[in-house]
Amino acid sequence: MKDLYQPGAFAAKETVTLVGPRSRVISNLRILGPCRDLNQVELAFTDSVALGFDIPVRQSGNIPATPGCMLMGPNGFFEMDEGVIRAAPHVHMAPADAAFYGVEPGDYMKLRVGGEVGVTFDRIFVRVDPHFKLEVHIDTDEANACGLNAHSPVELIK
Numbered sequence: 001m002k003d004l005y006q007p008g009a010f011a012a013k014e015t016v017t018l019v020g021p022r023s024r025v026i027s028n029l030r031i032l033g034p035c036r037d038l039n040q041v042e043l044a045f046t047d048s049v050a051l052g053f054d055i056p057v058r059q060s061g062n063i064p065a066t067p068g069c070m071l072m073g074p075n076g077f078f079e080m081d082e083g084v085i086r087a088a089p090h091v092h093m094a095p096a097d098a099a100f101y102g103v104e105p106g107d108y109m110k111l112r113v114g115g116e117v118g119v120t121f122d123r124i125f126v127r128v129d130p131h132f133k134l135e136v137h138i139d140t141d142e143a144n145a146c147g148l149n150a151h152s153p154v155e156l157i158k
């Protein structure tokens with residue numbers, strides 16, 4: 001459907017329906033690529049509660065001992081034994097950005113969001129890769145909590 005800001009990452013046209021505990025479902029979950037060697041579903045906290053999940057906050061890719069789910073698509077069902085997480089807030093950056101901010105991979109930074117409902121997030125995990133472009137990833141719950149929009153003033157703080 002469209003390229004994402006990180007080079008090579010994309011949102012596919014295709015979506016799936018997730019079937020959670022007690023057969024509650026959430027539809028139109030967007031598939032993101034490129035493919036990895038593991039399957040992972042990232043849910044916002046509100047969605048996970050509505051579905052009856054008790055999911056941990058995890059860094060992407062760290063899925064051992066997380067809940068599984070059933071995914072339903074146009075060609076059938078796919079059962080995941082694990083991989084449903086609430087993605088930990090994080091920032092992607094290139095080595096030059098890390099040098100600019102004076103941070104190392106695995107550090108935590110703060111993200112100050114201004115506006116009428118200003119919030120400062122204290123645990124933005126730093127991910128560094130030469131291919132990354134500077135971008136913070138938070139989920140819809142976190143964005144809604146601080147009224148984030150395209151005009152919100154934001155500041156990354158060491």
Ligand SMILES: [Zn+2]
Nearest residue numbers: 090092136137
């Ligand atoms: Zn990310």
